[in-house]
Amino acid sequence: MKAHGGGTRRPFAESTADGPYSRESEMSLLESILGITKLATKIANPDLLKAVADANVQAMELSKSNLDLQKRVGELERQILRMRGLEDLKAKLFVNGGYLYIEGDPNPRCLTCWDHSGELIHVLPPITGIFPQCTVCKNFLDVIPKTPPKRGDTGSVPVG
């Protein structure tokens, strides 16, 4: 039972403002309850002891839900960083001559692998013959141009 008719609600949400939850505030809450428990034991008041025990249970529940929220915030933060990284990368990608390139990197990447799985697989010049083969999707690809294209070249199509 958590009903506390008109009971105070601690503003735990404010601890999200500056990043991960503060374990310190949780610990000091638990320490306060422990202190009150000791006092209640000294006074030997059964009602007070029960109230403190209830408060302790509620504090533990809050602590657990804080931890769950902290985990979730961490996951979302990591997801945002991945998405930002992907957007930054996409802004540098372009397609030319059937290959995918990253601006400033002369090495061609397999367009099929990018389309299929978002992987940037290097395509190396063939050891024999003129058509290279992707080591991952095994597709035979176009002849690798001697001069790598640039993002601003005609025939270059930006990805992002």
Ligand SMILES: [Zn+2]
């Ligand atoms: Zn491939």
